[in-house]
Amino acid sequence: MPTPYNVLVILVVELYAYLIDLKLLLINLLLKSLLAHNNFRHMTNTCTxxxxxxxxxxxxxxxxxxxxxxxxxxxxxxxxxxxxxxxxxxxxxxxxxxxxxxxxxxxxxxxxxxxxxxxxxxxxxxxxxxxxxxxxxxxxxxxxxxxxxxxxxxxxxxxxxxxxxxxxxxxxxxxxxxxxxxxxxxxxxxxxxxxxxxxxxxxxxxxxxxxxxxxxxxxxxxxxxxxxxxxxxxxxxxxxxxxxxxxxxxxxxxxxxxxxxxxxLGKFGKEKTDISPVEFEEPTIIEGGSKLATHMRYERNASLIKKIKAQALKENKMLNCVVCNFSFLAQYGELGLGFIEAHHIYPLSEREGAQVTRKSDIALVCSNCHRMLHRDSEMTIKKLKDICVGGTSK
Structure with a gap:
């Protein structure tokens, strides 16, 4: 039979676990609220x-x-x-x-x-x-x-x-x-x-x-x-x-x-033909420990990436980030037209020698999500998407 002391310890542990769960819930609610507020502010400015x-x-x-x-x-x-x-x-x-x-x-x-x-x-x-x-x-x-x-x-x-x-x-x-x-x-x-x-x-x-x-x-x-x-x-x-x-x-x-x-948007009747995706190079330096480490340079199929961006632009002029749905066109108007970054799902730094890049190897993402994907070597599109919506990755 458990002693009163043991019962008290169990109760304290359970209360501590409950408070941790409550704290996580409140953090998730706060993040969702901030996300909704930012989206509403964007919506109001764009609509106005x-x-x-x-x-x-x-x-x-x-x-x-x-x-x-x-x-x-x-x-x-x-x-x-x-x-x-x-x-x-x-x-x-x-x-x-x-x-x-x-x-x-x-x-x-x-x-x-x-x-x-x-x-x-x-x-x-x-x-x-x-x-x-x-x-x-x-x-x-x-x-x-x-x-x-x-x-x-x-x-x-x-x-x-x-x-x-x-x-x-x-x-x-x-x-x-x-x-x-x-x-x-x-x-x-x-x-x-x-x-x-x-x-x-x-x-x-x-x-x-x-x-x-x-x-x-x-x-x-x-x-x-x-x-x-x-x-x-x-x-x-x-x-x-x-x-x-x-x-x-x-x-x-x-x-x-x-x-x-x-x-x-220039999408009614005859579509504009002078819109082309804006090229942006993948970051070439990353911070590692107390110093900057230079990314090893690998052969890229720039032509394929350009085609992927062009096809995505044709299908969706907003060029939304596949992670957070952000659109440079929606946020910055004509200045952001055709802008998106290409993320290599399989890190270039893990490849040996020249490699063939396929369409399925590329994800089109915004600048912020691109940085977050490179910040953690184990980060994936799915994990980052779960974080963005306030969920938890499994």
Whole structure:
């Protein structure tokens, strides 16, 4: 039978272990809080800068006027549809006729007319109306879209956001995932690039943009633009507004993302061809003990590394670090465009003689993570990634 002294020792040891666990938990929470704060500060600065540029383009360059068709279309559909009093056939007729309608001199909306799933000209069917009606009460990912005529981006996304702007935002084009990475730098390893997952993943970020846009004097600019459309003889007849409705805000949010994609990232329409990855040599000196030790120089396949960077840049203009998701473009704008460092997963200092470098041997990382990977000879991409998210490596 244990003595009172032994029981006391056991209790003290258990209490000490508990306090250590509590301390580690608090440290992890603090690290996560600091990470979230830094990400929020980055997000706020990037978004504010982008919105100010958007406002200037709307005010001084007539940006909204160039996009007038989609705003006229969205308002026309939103004000023409009544799900309670109209039949599916009547609604189908209105939606089809909307693409024969002239808005600012042109018939229809380009991305809708090209949104057919199998044939570009067949962009909507009567059965699609039944599916769209379900989107009023069901989340998009709870609906069976397998027999749809529409594509997800130019079709479903456009119709549901115009018919139900209180629930959905339009995502009528690709590459909005790059806009999201630029504005919000989310910690998402894989962001869908198309399809239903792409549309649904973008919704929460659209909501964030919407909330931020409402903090700026955008409504006054839009109302001035909208009410001036009434004087355009070539435009669809419009009623004057004294405030913005839900359909205006969701399409303004889409328009802001289009602006970022086009003017800031240069990814809308014809992509820029003069962007190339910035070369950066791997550190050539490391600190060892009380002195600096020179890295042994080994033959590198610089051509391969350049190709790897170029391919990564083509797939994701943000060139996010594979460890912490940091983007030099997101943080520094044009100055950081094309910048990333190449880390050799198998240290060059452990090789003997000239070696062949393969694509799988290279990881693209930011400067900070690159230094951390070289600071500990046993550090790996996975271990450092676990540290970054406040986890523990096993």
């Amino acid at each position: 800068d982008a919105i100010n540029k958007y406002l200037m383009a709307c005010k001084n360059e007539g940006w909204l006027s160039r996009e007038a068709d989609k705003f006229l279309f969205a308002n026309h559909i939103y004000n023409s549809i009544n799900w309670e009093s109209q039949t599916n056939e009547e609604i189908f007729h209105i939606l089809i006729e909307s693409q024969k309608q002239k808005y600012t001199g042109r018939k229809g909306i380009k991305f809708i007319l090209k949104s057919g799933r199998e044939k570009a000209g067949v962009f909507l069917s009567l059965s699609d109306v039944t599916l769209l009606k379900k989107a009023k009460i069901k989340p998009l990912n709870k609906i069976d879209w397998s027999k749809r005529t529409m594509s997800f981006t130019g079709g479903i996304s456009v119709w549901v956001s115009t018919l139900f702007p209180e629930k959905y935002y339009p995502i009528p084009m690709r590459n909005i995932n790059e806009v999201v990475r630029y504005l919000y730098n989310p910690r998402i390893d894989v962001f869908p690039k198309n399809g239903l997952d792409y549309i649904t993943k973008c919704q929460s970020f659209c909501e964030q943009s919407h909330a931020l846009l409402k903090q700026f004097p955008l409504e006054e600019l839009y109302l001035e633009f909208w009410n001036a459309l009434g004087t355009n003889k070539n435009a669809l007849t419009v009623s004057k507004k004294d405030h913005l409705g839900p359909v205006d805000w969701v399409w303004l949010t889409q328009d802001f993302h289009l602006f970022v994609l086009d003017r800031i």
